[in-house]
Amino acid sequence: MEFKTIIEPFKIHSVAPIAMTTEAQREKFIAEVGYNLFSLESDNVLIDLLTDSGTGAMSRNQWAAIQHGDESYAGSPSWLLFKAAVQNLFPYKHVIPTHQGRAAEKILFTAIGGEGKLIPSNTHFDTTRANIEYSKAEAVDLVIAEGRDPSSLHPFKGNMDLVALEKFINETGVENIPVVMMTITNNSGGGQPVSLENLKGVSAICKKYKIPFFLDACRFAENAWFIREREAGQGDRDVVDIIREIAGLADGMTMSAKKDPLGNIGGWLALNDDDLAGICRNLLILTEGFPTYGGLAGRDLEALAVGLTEVVSHDYLKYRIQSTAYLGNALSKMGIPVVLPIGGHAVYIDAKALLPHIPALQYPGQALAVELYKVGGIRGCEIGTVMFGRKPDGTEVPAAMELVRLAIPRRTYTQSHIDYVIEVCAEVLKRAPKLGGYKITQEPPALRHFTAAFAPL
Numbered sequence: 001m002e003f004k005t006i007i008e009p010f011k012i013h014s015v016a017p018i019a020m021t022t023e024a025q026r027e028k029f030i031a032e033v034g035y036n037l038f039s040l041e042s043d044n045v046l047i048d049l050l051t052d053s054g055t056g057a058m059s060r061n062q063w064a065a066i067q068h069g070d071e072s073y074a075g076s077p078s079w080l081l082f083k084a085a086v087q088n089l090f091p092y093k094h095v096i097p098t099h100q101g102r103a104a105e106k107i108l109f110t111a112i113g114g115e116g117k118l119i120p121s122n123t124h125f126d127t128t129r130a131n132i133e134y135s136k137a138e139a140v141d142l143v144i145a146e147g148r149d150p151s152s153l154h155p156f157k158g159n160m161d162l163v164a165l166e167k168f169i170n171e172t173g174v175e176n177i178p179v180v181m182m183t184i185t186n187n188s189g190g191g192q193p194v195s196l197e198n199l200k201g202v203s204a205i206c207k208k209y210k211i212p213f214f215l216d217a218c219r220f221a222e223n224a225w226f227i228r229e230r231e232a233g234q235g236d237r238d239v240v241d242i243i244r245e246i247a248g249l250a251d252g253m254t255m256s257a258k259k260d261p262l263g264n265i266g267g268w269l270a271l272n273d274d275d276l277a278g279i280c281r282n283l284l285i286l287t288e289g290f291p292t293y294g295g296l297a298g299r300d301l302e303a304l305a306v307g308l309t310e311v312v313s314h315d316y317l318k319y320r321i322q323s324t325a326y327l328g329n330a331l332s333k334m335g336i337p338v339v340l341p342i343g344g345h346a347v348y349i350d351a352k353a354l355l356p357h358i359p360a361l362q363y364p365g366q367a368l369a370v371e372l373y374k375v376g377g378i379r380g381c382e383i384g385t386v387m388f389g390r391k392p393d394g395t396e397v398p399a400a401m402e403l404v405r406l407a408i409p410r411r412t413y414t415q416s417h418i419d420y421v422i423e424v425c426a427e428v429l430k431r432a433p434k435l436g437g438y439k440i441t442q443e444p445p446a447l448r449h450f451t452a453a454f455a456p457l
């Protein structure tokens with residue numbers, strides 16, 4: 001018998017309190033911080049869906065591993081456990097630990113980026129793009145057309161457009177492309193997965209032109225689960241097997257351990273090329289630390305080693321993907337427009353469709369995010385004109401989409417928390433026609449969404 005309630009495949013071992021607040025209190029809190037959700041104190045948030053990065057709960061075995069951590073500067077046994085756990089899934093010759101994903105990106109692109117270089121991906125994550133551009137190289141997104149259409153039901157909306165990739169290589173010249181990247185799952189594109197077939201296609205093109213192929217593998221386990229669920233002939237495989245096959249298609253990877261490795265901090269760069277690894281290790285020593293700890297404590301390395309064994313559990317992944325879909329499908333059913341199909345780690349509400357009366361330059365995503373907070377203490381993240389609208393020349397242009405992302409921290413909230421979120425969303429849906437827009441009263445020159453102040457119109 002298959003029951004429809006998704007029970008969390010864990011029981012609670014240690015708890016953190018959620019402070020209850022009223023709508024009147026929250027109206028005051030959000031006004032005090034200029035209607036910017038990043039500026040709120042998290043104690044004034046009931047359900048925090050700002051990000052799934054480093055916000056998950058560790059298991060008792062991970063906490064035990066923290067105690068077991070060895071803080072030797074060089075050659076710690078915690079490092080050996082970490083390295084073995086990474087190589088068990090991703091058998092690359094060199095593993096280089098870092099304090100988080102962007103540090104791995106900085107090292108990689110310092111080594112292989114630079115002026116005149118172009119780096120294609122399905123969609124670069126924002127820190128990846130920023131690190132490529134900081135090296136003076138250019139980041140290019142070549143996701144399939146369906147990946148840009150919020151209503152397309154394509155099962156692998158994170159796929160690379162293989163025809164466009166080959167055309168791009170021929171036009172750009174192999175010598176100008178130091179690496180091809182693939183983000184799995186495609187975070188910026190809505191947490192959408194990439195198929196095994198597409199990864200094989202990218203790998204074959206890279207081999208043909210002798211260009212290294214790297215994964216931005218932050219959500220590798222969620223992606224492998226989608227492959228098992230959705231791709232023909234994959235349904236009987238163990239996800240570990242799928243992950244190893246994916247790893248074998250590429251020459252290396254960058255990683256944020258704040259995502260699928262179930263850590264609160266950490267990352268790594270892994271690769272096969274001996275010469276490049278040597279260059280990267282020297283850069284690591286300059287900015288992160290000795291190669292057997294990177295930017296991490298021994299205890300962190302050990303907690304990650306355990307997290308890597310837990311994230312590949314089929315019970316965990318089934319719960320993870322189903323519970324994200326549970327929220328997204330409930331919102332969709334009540335008439336809230338969301339990006340479909342529901343991705344792995346987050347639900348994206350289409351604020352442009354929900355609030356068509358608010359023009360893009362009055363920030364419908366911000367209006368929706370503020371209302372979710374006021375009504376129910378839920379903190380989401382605007383991904384629209386506030387985040388992307390300000391151009392380097394100072395002009396303001398509407399973003400392609402006006403989204404509010406509700407990211408689900410791993411193993412942190414229960415189904416009753418999510419039922420509460422669904423109820424709050426139903427109330428916001430009722431109020432939607434009456435919501436007004438916002439203006440920006442103060443903003444920094446770049447990355448304004450983190451610190452800008454707003455006022456209601």
Ligand SMILES: *Cc1c(COP(=O)(O)O)cnc(C)c1O
Binds near residue numbers: 053187216255
């Ligand atoms: C989070 C993330 C990164 C950056 O990792 P940090 O640990 O936040 O520095 C890179 N790529 C993707 C796809 C991510 O989701």
